[in-house]
Amino acid sequence: MCMTMQTWFITGVNSGFGRELTEQLLSRGDRVAGTVRREGTVDDLRAKYGDRLWVGHLDVTDLPRIREVVDTAFADLGRIDVVVINAGYGLFGAAxxxxxxxxxxxxxxxxxxxxxxxxxxLPHLRAQGGGRLIQISSVAGLAAHAGASLYHTSKWGIEGFMEALAQEVAPFGIEVTLVEPGGARTSFSGSSLQLSEPLAAYDGTPAAAVRAFRHTQVPVPGDPVKVAAKVIDSAAHQPAPMRLVLGSDSYQGITAALRNRLAQVEPQQASAAETDADTATQHG
Structure with a gap:
């Protein structure tokens, strides 16, 4: 069966999931427009795949530069079928x-x-009549633990943004997927992980558990090759999955967090209604 070549835009292709996605896509014949913070970090892929790999220099904290790079990628490559927002890192420690x-x-x-x-x-995807947005989120976007408050802030925030955005852009043929991986054997535990300077007051508290990252390689179950393959496969699914849960640890963490949240909320059904305006008062 002949596969139609697609063009992907991926942020942060020099390492981790971004690198794995790029290698798999290029090896199957797709085109990739990838961004890197440090120039030269994907020269090996450019040498191997030539002009099927378009590279833009981008630090996503340079907000005006984001639009410049995205606009240039669409101008150079024409239609881009899938946009993968992947660049990011984890900051851990007590708040x-x-x-x-x-x-x-x-x-x-x-x-x-x-x-x-x-x-x-979005303007480019609307103009071309549709496309797919894939946001790399995390189990940390739906479950929270001590020592990761700022990382959770970033991931919970993007979960809400993307879920609302999916409803806004559906009329234009644009679909959105949030990818929820658990722990995976990528560079996240190395160059993409940062720790706060510890305060003695938090010694022995739940937030201090993340300090083990300084000295210990924490075992994780996820295989980045399999994760990337599932993400790529999801782009062909119609309709797009709103959330793509990857990893047994992610599934367990998310379902436990959601059940716990429901257990906190459901007993309050009657008391919540006590603050509703009286019907007679509303229409009197």
Whole structure:
């Protein structure tokens, strides 16, 4: 069966899921417009695949540059079928331990950078009559743990944005998927993970558990090759899955968090209604 070549735009293709997605797509014959923060980090792929790999230099905290790069990619390549918003990193530690600059940088990179990338792509996707937006989120976008408050902030934020956006752009033939991977054996635990400077006050508390990342390679179940393959496959599904849960740890973490949230909310059905306006008062 002959497969139609597609063109993908992916942020952060130098490592992690972005790199794995790019390698798999190029190997099957697709085109990729990829962004990197450090020039030269995908020269091996450019040498191997030639002009099927378009590379743009982009730090997603440079917000005006995002639109420049997206506009140029569409201008150079024409139609782009799938936009994958992948660039990001994790900042871990107790909320009180972060510097103000760390707070701003985490939210700017993971949340505002992702929002602006989607916004930059939308006029092009509308003009061409549709396309697919895929946001790499995380189990951390639906479940929360001590020591990851800022990372959760960025991921929970993008979950809400993308879920609302999907409803806004559906009339234009644009579909949205949030990818919810669990732990995977990528560079996330290395170059893409940052830790706060510890405060002694948090020694022995739940938030301190993340300090083990400084000294220990935490075992994770996810295979990035399999994760990337599932993400690629999802782009062909109609309708698009709103959420793509990848990894047994992700499924367990998400379902446990949602059940716990329902357990907190459902007993309040009667008391919640006590604050409704009286019907007679409303229409009297």
């Amino acid at each position: 009180e331990e972060f510097t103000d600059d760390q707070v701003v940088h985490q939210v700017t990179t993971n949340l505002i950078g992702s929002i602006q990338t989607a916004r930059a792509a």
